[in-house]
Amino acid sequence: MCLIVLPVAACGTSPAAEHHDAGLRVGAIPDQDPQKLQRMYDVVSDYLEADLGTPVEYVPVRDYAAAVAQFERGDLDLVFFGGLTGVQARARVPGAVVVAQRDVDERFRSVFVANTAAGLPPLGGVADLARLKGHSFTFGSDTSTSGRLMPQFFLDEAGVGLDAFTGEPGYSGSHDATIKLVESGAYQVGALSASVWDKRVAEGGVDTSRVAEVFRTPPYHDYHWLARPDLDRRLGAGFTDRVRAALLACDGGDDREKQVLELFAAGGFTAARAEDYAQIEAVAGRLGLLR
Amino acid sequence: MTLATRPPGELVGCRPTGAVPRRPGPRRRARRWWLLACAAAVVAAALPAFAGGTPVVRVEGLGQLGEFFAAAAHPRLDGPFAALVAGSAATTLAYAVLGTAVSLVIGLVGGVLTSQVWWRVDAPGRRVRDVLAWGAARLAFVVPRGVHEVVWGLGLLVVLGRGPVVAVLAIGIPFGAVTAKVFAELLDEADRAPYEALLAAGAPRPVAVLHGLLPAALGDLLSYAFYRLECAIRSATALGLVGAGGLGTELLDSFRALVYGEMWTLLYALVVLSAVADGWSTAVRARLAGPRGRPDPLVAGSVVLVPALVACSAWWVRLDPSVLWDDRSAHQALVLARQSWPPAAGEGGIAGLVRLCGTTLAMSVLAVAVAFVLGALLALPAAALPQLDRTGAARLRRLPAVLLARSAMLLLRAVPPPVWALLALFAFHPGVVPGAVALGAYTAGVLGRLMAEAVDNLDGRPLRALGALGASRGGVLCYGVLPAAAGRFAAYGLYRWEVTVRETVVVGVVGAGGLGVVLQHQLNSFHFDRAAATVLAVVALTAVVDLVSAAVRRSVR
Numbered sequence: 001m002c003l004i005v006l007p008v009a010a011c012g013t014s015p016a017a018e019h020h021d022a023g024l025r026v027g028a029i030p031d032q033d034p035q036k037l038q039r040m041y042d043v044v045s046d047y048l049e050a051d052l053g054t055p056v057e058y059v060p061v062r063d064y065a066a067a068v069a070q071f072e073r074g075d076l077d078l079v080f081f082g083g084l085t086g087v088q089a090r091a092r093v094p095g096a097v098v099v100a101q102r103d104v105d106e107r108f109r110s111v112f113v114a115n116t117a118a119g120l121p122p123l124g125g126v127a128d129l130a131r132l133k134g135h136s137f138t139f140g141s142d143t144s145t146s147g148r149l150m151p152q153f154f155l156d157e158a159g160v161g162l163d164a165f166t167g168e169p170g171y172s173g174s175h176d177a178t179i180k181l182v183e184s185g186a187y188q189v190g191a192l193s194a195s196v197w198d199k200r201v202a203e204g205g206v207d208t209s210r211v212a213e214v215f216r217t218p219p220y221h222d223y224h225w226l227a228r229p230d231l232d233r234r235l236g237a238g239f240t241d242r243v244r245a246a247l248l249a250c251d252g253g254d255d256r257e258k259q260v261l262e263l264f265a266a267g268g269f270t271a272a273r274a275e276d277y278a279q280i281e282a283v284a285g286r287l288g289l290l291r
Numbered sequence: 292m293t294l295a296t297r298p299p300g301e302l303v304g305c306r307p308t309g310a311v312p313r314r315p316g317p318r319r320r321a322r323r324w325w326l327l328a329c330a331a332a333v334v335a336a337a338l339p340a341f342a343g344g345t346p347v348v349r350v351e352g353l354g355q356l357g358e359f360f361a362a363a364a365h366p367r368l369d370g371p372f373a374a375l376v377a378g379s380a381a382t383t384l385a386y387a388v389l390g391t392a393v394s395l396v397i398g399l400v401g402g403v404l405t406s407q408v409w410w411r412v413d414a415p416g417r418r419v420r421d422v423l424a425w426g427a428a429r430l431a432f433v434v435p436r437g438v439h440e441v442v443w444g445l446g447l448l449v450v451l452g453r454g455p456v457v458a459v460l461a462i463g464i465p466f467g468a469v470t471a472k473v474f475a476e477l478l479d480e481a482d483r484a485p486y487e488a489l490l491a492a493g494a495p496r497p498v499a500v501l502h503g504l505l506p507a508a509l510g511d512l513l514s515y516a517f518y519r520l521e522c523a524i525r526s527a528t529a530l531g532l533v534g535a536g537g538l539g540t541e542l543l544d545s546f547r548a549l550v551y552g553e554m555w556t557l558l559y560a561l562v563v564l565s566a567v568a569d570g571w572s573t574a575v576r577a578r579l580a581g582p583r584g585r586p587d588p589l590v591a592g593s594v595v596l597v598p599a600l601v602a603c604s605a606w607w608v609r610l611d612p613s614v615l616w617d618d619r620s621a622h623q624a625l626v627l628a629r630q631s632w633p634p635a636a637g638e639g640g641i642a643g644l645v646r647l648c649g650t651t652l653a654m655s656v657l658a659v660a661v662a663f664v665l666g667a668l669l670a671l672p673a674a675a676l677p678q679l680d681r682t683g684a685a686r687l688r689r690l691p692a693v694l695l696a697r698s699a700m701l702l703l704r705a706v707p708p709p710v711w712a713l714l715a716l717f718a719f720h721p722g723v724v725p726g727a728v729a730l731g732a733y734t735a736g737v738l739g740r741l742m743a744e745a746v747d748n749l750d751g752r753p754l755r756a757l758g759a760l761g762a763s764r765g766g767v768l769c770y771g772v773l774p775a776a777a778g779r780f781a782a783y784g785l786y787r788w789e790v791t792v793r794e795t796v797v798v799g800v801v802g803a804g805g806l807g808v809v810l811q812h813q814l815n816s817f818h819f820d821r822a823a824a825t826v827l828a829v830v831a832l833t834a835v836v837d838l839v840s841a842a843v844r845r846s847v848r
Contacts, residue, residue: 184355
């Protein structure tokens with residue numbers, strides 16, 4: 001066993017690093033191609049480390065609830081949360097600071113896609129979502145803002161409760177799984193992030209003769225970077241502002257910045273305020289997702 | 292009856308299946324009634340899904356299913372990815388080894404404390420106090436046993452934060468509780484004359500157990516410990532699905548983006564890892580079951596290797612147990628306790644919980660039925676039947692079929708249930724059925740392996756007699772193997788039923804997940820008090836299933 005393990009250990013893929021209080025611990029769950037970001041995390045930590053001059057450790061995060069729990073416990077200092085999970089994290093960690101968001105997060109949208117055999121025409125407005133009643137329906141991941149929270153919000157607006165569907169709604173677990181399940185006909189309708197949908201269609205990864213977009217929601221704010229309130233105390237006064245500056249400065253000026261932006265599927269980072277997420281907060285509260 | 296075939300949790304009073312004449316009269320009638328009851332349960336579970344005119348199978352989705360299996364021929368094999376897979380495999384193995392080690396410690400202490408022999412509850416001069424203490428000790432292990440590893444993982448994560456300790460304890464605690472149950476049964480079964488003699492001579496109870504009882508049961512305990520290791524690999528994978536690291540985590544990442552080529556590389560790695568663990572465990576257990584007395588080099592070597600493996604694993608995952616007595620952990624434990632107590636039923640109240648229990652139960656019954664049929668179908672060709680083919684040439688002829696069936700079962704149990712669930716949705720309409728098929732496929736891999744082992748350990752004499760009388764191979768299977776192995780098959784199936792109830796927690800995608808999906812929603816929205824109520828419902832359901840299954844097992848024995 002030792003003989004097998006030793007050479008592999010040199011590759012540095014060991015899962016857990018020891019707890020040290022010196023550096024910044026960063027985590028992220030991206031909305032697209034999560035496996036790419038999780039396996040190329042050095043790019044992000046290297047960028048921040050060079051800019052901040054502080055050791056930065058990237059902590060791979062896979063589970064939304066786990067990320068919130070680790071942020072609350074103080075195992076993560078800076079996390080790229082989804083809209084809903086960010087709001088959940090702020091509810092559990094009073095004083096947490098909204099640092100920045102991606103340019104694409106200011107105008108995030110969800111799409112409703114339908115299996116063509118379901119015979120649904122393109123819908124004109126939110127009220128038209130009432131036509132989805134009686135169809136089978138799947139969300140994406142349980143705590144995804146664009147794959148679950150906002151779609152459910154707009155369904156609610158149109159007077160479509162979760163019991164209006166045929167059978168119980170599914171929770172596919174990811175945007176790609178939602179596309180696949182609707183394409184196969186397992187569910188007639190599904191909701192997912194518009195940016196993932198656009199990307200998959202552009203790549204030719206979707207059989208558009210079998211699954212088509214029927215509705216695009218109005219825009220809302222989504223992903224954002226959230227920092228723990230004790231960051232300045234732990235790593236020096238003004239540290240949170242320096243983190244914000246480092247993120248905002250990432251504009252694709254060199255190769256490393258290009259790589260970072262590519263990983264996050266963004267054109268750049270912009271400043272964000274807690275108020276931007278008031279709508280998500282209200283929706284999450286109404287749907288019982290906030291505690 | 293060899294030890295190798297003993298189902299976990301079904302160890303007291305096992306008798307050789309072939310050697311004891313069937314008892315006529317009431318037992319046989321009871322058996323028939325139980326069989327009818329089982330069939331009725333399966334029908335009742337399936338009825339709501341198949342009645343009502345809605346179709347169940349989705350022919351049009353089969354293409355997508357084919358797409359996934361076609362990718363099996365094109366796994367991603369480039370250097371960086373292979374390195375990632377190798378490192379993840381080591382992590383999964385390390386978690387499995389460390390989790391098993393913790394479970395053995397818990398199992399040994401808990402096994403002694405929950406055994407009848409320790410409290411002397413079956414001795415003539417038993418005291419009420421001892422009987423009560425024995426009952427309390429047994430009760431204490433019901434909750435940890437009924438909670439799935441993944442739920443343990445999420446709870447521990449809140450308290451202990453990220454780190455390998457979480458994964459190790461998430462495997463170690465529930466496995467420890469199961470091991471305690473089995474160890475208690477093994478200790479009660481062991482020859483207790485030396486123990487009684489030591490007690491009579493005035494030795495304190497711990498000393499009497501150490502010197503009088505443990506040596507007699509050691510072979511059985513070791514055998515079960517090695518069985519646990521191969522189960523732990525599957526659990527380590529499931530834990531990876533909540534981000535603990537290792538092959539399961541990488542598989543989840545590739546699964547979320549549906550990159551089939553990467554998924555297959557990871558699945559192959561899991562198959563290899565499971566095959567090695569299975570092979571090792573089976574070999575050790577076969578030697579342990581053989582004639583005792585002389586030290587066996589394989590067993591001795593394995594026992595020496597295990598501590599080294601534990602040390603390497605702790606180093607590889609950088610195990611840091613200091614988090615257990617950390618102030619922050621204590622604080623978080625308090626926070627979690629405050630938020631989860633008292634348990635509160637979610638929307639729908641108690642009635643809603645009962646309804647969800649019904650869905651969960653239906654899914655588990657159907658899953659076990661699927662697993663039983665599929666497992667038996669694979670177990671028969673997978674069994675090597677060494678009793679029949681005594682020449683090397685005859686065994687060689689059967690080898691391709693044996694290998695094929697065994698690889699199929701390996702694959703079935705290597706693919707985690709959530710992945711099976713997504714695949715099942717391509718072939719079945721959402722509801723209880725795809726959930727049952729997903730859990731059934733996975734369980735068939737486990738069950739089939741146990742069944743094949745049972746067939747291999749049958750008494751060879753009646754089988755050879757049938758062959759000598761001119762029966763064909765099929766005839767020998769139908770009239771020799773099946774009747775002799777049926778009781779054992781049923782016992783294994785009933786045992787897995789309890790496990791499957793817990794396992795329903797991890798298939799959320801299917802659109803009728805019962806308690807599992809609700810539990811995930813509650814954990815994701817931090818309603819820990821509701822989650823506590825749901826967990827208690829799962830525990831209660833597991834306990835009921837355990838009681839029923841034990842009653843049926845007693846009657847088919």
